Amino acid sequence: MTQHLWTRLLEAKSRLKPVQSKYRVLFEDPTQPDAPAAVLVPDPNWMAAALEGNILPPIDTYQRDRDVPDGQPKEHPYAAPIPAMTEEEAIEYLIMKDIPPQVWRDYQGNRSVMKIVPVELIPSDRSFRNAWKINQEMEMAA
Amino acid sequence: MSTLNVSNITDGTTTVGTSYVVNGSTKAWVAANGSAVIRNSSNISSGVDNGTGDFSYPLINAYSAEEDYVTTATVRHSTDGLIATRNSSRDFATQLAIETSNDAGSLGDYGHEIMSVGDLA
Numbered sequence: 001m002t003q004h005l006w007t008r009l010l011e012a013k014s015r016l017k018p019v020q021s022k023y024r025v026l027f028e029d030p031t032q033p034d035a036p037a038a039v040l041v042p043d044p045n046w047m048a049a050a051l052e053g054n055i056l057p058p059i060d061t062y063q064r065d066r067d068v069p070d071g072q073p074k075e076h077p078y079a080a081p082i083p084a085m086t087e088e089e090a091i092e093y094l095i096m097k098d099i100p101p102q103v104w105r106d107y108q109g110n111r112s113v114m115k116i117v118p119v120e121l122i123p124s125d126r127s128f129r130n131a132w133k134i135n136q137e138m139e140m141a142a
Numbered sequence: 143m144s145t146l147n148v149s150n151i152t153d154g155t156t157t158v159g160t161s162y163v164v165n166g167s168t169k170a171w172v173a174a175n176g177s178a179v180i181r182n183s184s185n186i187s188s189g190v191d192n193g194t195g196d197f198s199y200p201l202i203n204a205y206s207a208e209e210d211y212v213t214t215a216t217v218r219h220s221t222d223g224l225i226a227t228r229n230s231s232r233d234f235a236t237q238l239a240i241e242t243s244n245d246a247g248s249l250g251d252y253g254h255e256i257m258s259v260g261d262l263a
Binding site (some may be wrong): 003004005006007009010013024035036038039040041043044045046049056065070071073074076077092097098115120125129130132 | 159160170172175177178179180182183184185186187189190191193194199200202203204207208209210228235237249251262263
């Protein structure tokens with residue numbers, strides 16, 4: 001019998017060393033053109049679980065659960081866990097889980113609205129944080 | 143002193159793992175800096191820095207419904223009087239979301255801690 005996801009998470013946290021990712025995901029929501037670019041930072045305990053395997057549920061269970069109304073049974077806590085991922089595969093999984101589909105799946109425009117970048121390309125100066133946009137020409141992140 | 147070594151506890155109808163007792167029943171918590179970089183957490187998959195003072199934290203195991211959990215948050219900073227409040231436009235059963243601000247209400251990037259309890263999906 002598959003253990004509940006939350007129980008697996010508690011057990012994993014007690015056993016695994018956290019892993020700080022060397023990547024960030026910069027994204028802009030095309031439905032909110034005036035909003036600044038957002039920066040997704042993988043959680044170190046989540047990344048440890050992804051790299052370990054047999055803890056996290058399949059990504060498609062989260063995608064199906066998006067359409068399940070509040071209060072109705074969800075699939076992802078009870079699904080059988082998936083094997084270990086590489087860090088790159090884990091980032092792709094996280095994009096599909098935590099970034100709205102209109103960014104990574106549905107966008108048809110010409111702008112680049114999402115970039116996976118090394119941590120070093122995220123500006124450390126946050127003076128104009130609400131003006132950050134994805135740089136369309138150079139390899140600078142914002 | 144005796145030690146009970148069991149995996150589950152039951153009242154005859156409902157069974158829960160002893161991990162709920164050993165590890166407490168806070169279903170999600172996170173401590174992060176003013177860029178959503180997570181120092182430590184439980185049941186969080188990522189931090190999202192949405193802009194100045196605007197942070198969200200998607201859950202690995204979602205809550206059952208938006209009415210089924212409560213959240214509290216504080217700012218951790220050398221200056222007292224800073225405020226963390228729930229961001230209702232981003233806070234759902236699938237993610238925690240807060241805004242951090244100074245005592246005049248202006249959003250600012252401050253380290254913060256969030257704790258949440260409720261019924262999981």
